[in-house]
Each structure stands twice: as structure tokens, then as C-alpha cells.
Amino acid sequence: AAGVIQSPRHLIKEKRETATLKCYPIPRHDTVYWYQQGPGQDPQFLISFYEKMQSDKGSIPDRFSAQQFSDYHSELNMSSLELGDSALYFCASSLTQGLTKNIQYFGAGTRLSVL
Amino acid sequence: SQQGEEDPQALSIQEGENATMNCSYKTSINNLQWYRQNSGRGLVHLILIRSNEREKHSGRLRVTLDTSKKSSSLLITASRAADTASYFCATGTSYGKLTFGQGTILTVHP
Numbered sequence: 311a312a313g314v315i316q317s318p319r320h321l322i323k324e325k326r327e328t329a330t331l332k333c334y335p336i337p338r339h340d341t342v343y344w345y346q347q348g349p350g351q352d353p354q355f356l357i358s359f360y361e362k363m364q365s366d367k368g369s370i371p372d373r374f375s376a377q378q379f380s381d382y383h384s385e386l387n388m389s390s391l392e393l394g395d396s397a398l399y400f401c402a403s404s405l406t407q408g409l410t411k412n413i414q415y416f417g418a419g420t421r422l423s424v425l
Numbered sequence: 426s427q428q429g430e431e432d433p434q435a436l437s438i439q440e441g442e443n444a445t446m447n448c449s450y451k452t453s454i455n456n457l458q459w460y461r462q463n464s465g466r467g468l469v470h471l472i473l474i475r476s477n478e479r480e481k482h483s484g485r486l487r488v489t490l491d492t493s494k495k496s497s498s499l500l501i502t503a504s505r506a507a508d509t510a511s512y513f514c515a516t517g518t519s520y521g522k523l524t525f526g527q528g529t530i531l532t533v534h535p
Binding site for chain 1: 455456458460465466467468469470473513517520521522523524525526527528
């Protein structure tokens, strides 16, 4: 079965640079979520999209933005990168209806290192 | 974590033993989910229990939910070395976002 695909798997950037993370949800899933997990931390919710519209927002810095495109893939754009942005970034997708509703399926994550 | 605590933070057991992890939360929930994470990897969904349910089973997993105490427990029976991982509880709202607990690091020794 298809899973959530994230790219790239690893990304190394310098301070003040920009990064773009991509996420391809499971086909026919209507909601996409982004989470950030710092070293030794629990995942923190950043932002979500339902049917390509932003549906909820968490502790996402103003330097970050995200969108979902017509083909349902999503991108997380991060500008003016700081050392503290180094983390694992996860994308997850889910359905809002049906037997598996609310279950979030996570991608393998993008490990961002800011030097 | 903004939501609550998981207890214990680390658990070390022998293969064949049972492992129990507890989770507390602070706000009203629509559902509570448990996820597993191997070191530095993605989160894998284990089980979901809705706010109107009290107990749920899936294979060697048993989850309980006590909404009056705002707590949940995950029991893994007959543990295996392959169960070694971090386990997170996460509370979900009707809108879907998950709020994770701090996680329990489980080590199962062969």
C-alpha cells in the first residue's frame, strides 16, 4: 500500500538560508499535517490542510509557511533558518471519514540540520 | 509536552514480560492514539481509542482510557526485543491535530 512520501530525507543548510520540504500524502487522504520533532522531544504540531485549505495552525514560526497544491502534495517552506530549526520534520495524512478516520499515517520524515 | 506526561519515561524489561505505559492529558479529547517510533524514524500508528470507549485490544496491545481521570494506559503483553522503541500517546481533536506526550523509551532485553 502507498505510504506518505517525504523528500528530501536529509537536508543540510546554513543559517539564514531557505529550505523547502515536500510531502506526498496517501492517495485519497483529505488532510495533511506537518509536525516538528526536536532532538529527544515529542512531535509538535505545526500546521494542517483539509482539502487544500489551511485547517489548523500550531506553534509555527512566522518564518515558516506551507501550502497544499491541486495534486494534494504539500510543501513546508522555511526561511531565515536558525540553528534551533534543526529537527525532524514529519508529514502525516489522514481521512476525515470512514473506519480509519483520524488515524494519521506518518512519512519517514526529513532531517534538517542547520549549521 | 504541552499536553501531559507519560510515565515512565524509560522502561527496561526482559523478553516475555509485559510492559505498561501510562499517559495523562489535560484537555477534552475526541480520541487518544498510541504511536511507536524507532530511533530517528517515522511514527507508526498502533491503536486509536475514542473518547466514548474504555478499552480496546489489538493483538498484543491493550489500551484503556479513563476520561474522568484524563489518563490512558498501553499494555504490551509478551514483549519481544523487536518491541524496543519509543512509545507516544497523542490526543486528537475533532479537527484532527495530534498533541503528543513526552514518550516512553521501552527497551526489551533478549
